[in-house]
Amino acid sequence: MSTRSLATPDLTTRRAPGLGGFNLTVLRLEIRRLLRNRRTLLFTMVLPVFFFLTFGLNSSYANAQDGHGNVSAFIMISLALYGSVLATTSGGAMVSIERAAGWSRQLRLTPLSPVAYVAIKMLTALVLGLSSLTAVYIVGGITGKPSMPVYLWVVTALCVWVGSLVFAAYGLFMGYLLPTENVMQILSFTLVLFAFAGGVFIPLSQFPQLFQTIAQYTPLYGLNYLVHAPFLGGGVHLAWVANAVIWLAIFAGGAAWRLRKDTARV
Amino acid sequence: MHVTSGHGSRPDDGTGLLAIDLRGVHKSFGAVEAVKGVNLAITAGEVVAFLGPNGAGKTSTIDIILGLSTPTAGTVSVFGMQPRQAISRGLVSAVMQTGGLLKDLTVGETAQYTASLFTQTRPVAEVLHRAGIADIANRRVGKCSGGEQQRLRFAMSLLSDPELLILDEPTTGMDVEGRRGFWAAIRHDTAEGRTVLFATHYLEEADAYADRIILLRHGEIVADGTSSEVKALAAGRTVRATLANADAAALRAIPGADSAEVRGETVLIHSTDSDAVARYLLTSTPARDLEITARGLEDAFIALTSDDAHDAGDTGDTGQSVTNIGASR
Numbered sequence: 214m215s216t217r218s219l220a221t222p223d224l225t226t227r228r229a230p231g232l233g234g235f236n237l238t239v240l241r242l243e244i245r246r247l248l249r250n251r252r253t254l255l256f257t258m259v260l261p262v263f264f265f266l267t268f269g270l271n272s273s274y275a276n277a278q279d280g281h282g283n284v285s286a287f288i289m290i291s292l293a294l295y296g297s298v299l300a301t302t303s304g305g306a307m308v309s310i311e312r313a314a315g316w317s318r319q320l321r322l323t324p325l326s327p328v329a330y331v332a333i334k335m336l337t338a339l340v341l342g343l344s345s346l347t348a349v350y351i352v353g354g355i356t357g358k359p360s361m362p363v364y365l366w367v368v369t370a371l372c373v374w375v376g377s378l379v380f381a382a383y384g385l386f387m388g389y390l391l392p393t394e395n396v397m398q399i400l401s402f403t404l405v406l407f408a409f410a411g412g413v414f415i416p417l418s419q420f421p422q423l424f425q426t427i428a429q430y431t432p433l434y435g436l437n438y439l440v441h442a443p444f445l446g447g448g449v450h451l452a453w454v455a456n457a458v459i460w461l462a463i464f465a466g467g468a469a470w471r472l473r474k475d476t477a478r479v
Numbered sequence: 480m481h482v483t484s485g486h487g488s489r490p491d492d493g494t495g496l497l498a499i500d501l502r503g504v505h506k507s508f509g510a511v512e513a514v515k516g517v518n519l520a521i522t523a524g525e526v527v528a529f530l531g532p533n534g535a536g537k538t539s540t541i542d543i544i545l546g547l548s549t550p551t552a553g554t555v556s557v558f559g560m561q562p563r564q565a566i567s568r569g570l571v572s573a574v575m576q577t578g579g580l581l582k583d584l585t586v587g588e589t590a591q592y593t594a595s596l597f598t599q600t601r602p603v604a605e606v607l608h609r610a611g612i613a614d615i616a617n618r619r620v621g622k623c624s625g626g627e628q629q630r631l632r633f634a635m636s637l638l639s640d641p642e643l644l645i646l647d648e649p650t651t652g653m654d655v656e657g658r659r660g661f662w663a664a665i666r667h668d669t670a671e672g673r674t675v676l677f678a679t680h681y682l683e684e685a686d687a688y689a690d691r692i693i694l695l696r697h698g699e700i701v702a703d704g705t706s707s708e709v710k711a712l713a714a715g716r717t718v719r720a721t722l723a724n725a726d727a728a729a730l731r732a733i734p735g736a737d738s739a740e741v742r743g744e745t746v747l748i749h750s751t752d753s754d755a756v757a758r759y760l761l762t763s764t765p766a767r768d769l770e771i772t773a774r775g776l777e778d779a780f781i782a783l784t785s786d787d788a789h790d791a792g793d794t795g796d797t798g799q800s801v802t803n804i805g806a807s808r
Binding site: 224226227228229231234236238239242245246247250311314315316318320321322323324325347 | 545546547550558565567568569570571572573575577578579580581582583584588591592593594595596597598599635642797
């Protein structure tokens with residue numbers, strides 16, 4: 214019986230980590246993983262650049278005056294947004310692979326909180342979003358077609374980047390919700406729908422009124438108007454901000470909810 | 480710090496810190512009841528084996544202890560806390576049998592990742608060395624063999640220097656050498672007084688590494704004691720003979736016979752006094768081709784956990800009543 218006191222552990226020195234386990238080592242390792250995944254990295258850079266080269270340089274409208282610059286610049290911003298949300302969605306959706314590998318279950322055996330994990334994954338996805346956005350802006354700059362003041366190149370790029378956070382949460386949520394085998398096919402398809410509904414590819418004024426009304430409630434609508442606002446200079450509508458913030462809350466909340474539930478064995 | 484007699488501090492005496500305390504735990508998945516009223520008290524420092532066939536409820540019980548699932552009824556406490564609280568403090572870690580690794584990280588990166596999540600950790604290099612994988616720290620996890628991946632899971636579980644280590648069939652799929660190396664590492668480690676609970680299919684693992692063996696069957700504990708106590712449940716020998724037109728009831732009446740079974744012309748008599756049974760068969764009946772065999776832990780395991788164990792009547796002496804046989808000490 215005397216051995217028991219030796220075996221009795223001192224529990225008083227044990228603490229749970231602050232910030233739910235969020236730390237820079239994990240962030241660094243997650244970004245390193247992302248950079249190793251070259252296929253996703255290239256895909257999310259090449260696709261929006263290809264779209265820009267196809268639609269953003271057409272001489273029949275590209276040089277026409279628009280906002281504080283020309284139509285080519287407007288299209289560049291649109292496609293940078295599309296590329297960026299495609300990238301952050303892909304980044305977020307990578308959790309479906311982690312889930313299939315049992316990694317998210319493994320993390321449940323560590324102090325890492327679901328909220329901290331969601332934050333890490335969203336920040337990591339933003340790195341992917343930045344690479345896509347940068348590719349579009351660099352190619353745009355090289356072609357010499359898009360025209361707007363230098364400060365607007367910086368300001369619109371920042372808006373696109375920060376805004377793409379909404380879709381990092383979307384990818385994360387869907388990555389937990391959908392089966393791994395076809396999560397990216399489904400997400401790519403929904404992004405195209407959201408892009409049309411949000412007026413990213415074609416201005417909403419070209420669509421029937423009913424479609425325009427419904428469009429106001431879709432996830433890319435608010436973001437699309439917000440990222441073009443500095444360029445167009447017409448002010449910011451509260452409805453756009455509300456749209457983006459509410460969708461962010463839905464996606465991030467959904468992701469945290471699914472992560473908490475996600476302990477299934479593989 | 481050797482705590483080889485950890486079960487000497489049974490919880491029944493009301494003292495000692497309980498590493499695991501399950502009371503009346505039930506777990507149902509729809510209509511299927513995987514865990515049916517498990518009461519389990521494991522004192523700090525014990526090395527305990529969960530033995531049972533697939534579907535016995537080992538994994539469901541472990542999931543409850545780890546907070547990965549919540550019991551349908553009953554309470555669970557780990558070092559007096561909710562499982563999740565104990566995990567947040569790095570008190571509990573587990574080695575799962577499959578999954579839980581990212582292929583695109585290296586072995587060293589996986590350990591760093593895990594280490595960064597805890598407030599207090601052993602150095603990554605030390606833990607990799609203890610798990611015997613220091614030389615492959617730069618290898619991608621996807622390129623590691625099954626045994627190497629399992630050692631990595633073990634290394635990850637050591638990082639937080641847990642007080643309780645749970646191993647869910649840790650050596651499944653390993654070759655003999657891999658299993659031996661893995662257990663050598665665990666044994667070296669538990670010499671420091673860590674509480675260990677491991678689930679296994681391998682009887683010899685339970686026999687060799689556990690202070691206490693808990694047999695599970697259909698979500699219930701059917702035996703609980705040291706390996707020699709569990710073996711004693713199946714003590715005695717089986718006498719087998721060829722005997723035409725035998726009557727099972729008459730055979731059971733033989734002095735010294737505990738149970739009897741008739742399979743065509745073959746009779747099987749289980750007895751703690753096989754000599755008396757053999758003498759009776761050879762002198763008082765036309766029995767021939769006599770064979771006497773001893774029962775080992777494996778037989779105890781089969782007798783206590785097989786589906787027909789309680790229905791066949793031949794092991795009625797080791798039925799439900801054996802629960803917690805160790806408590807009498």
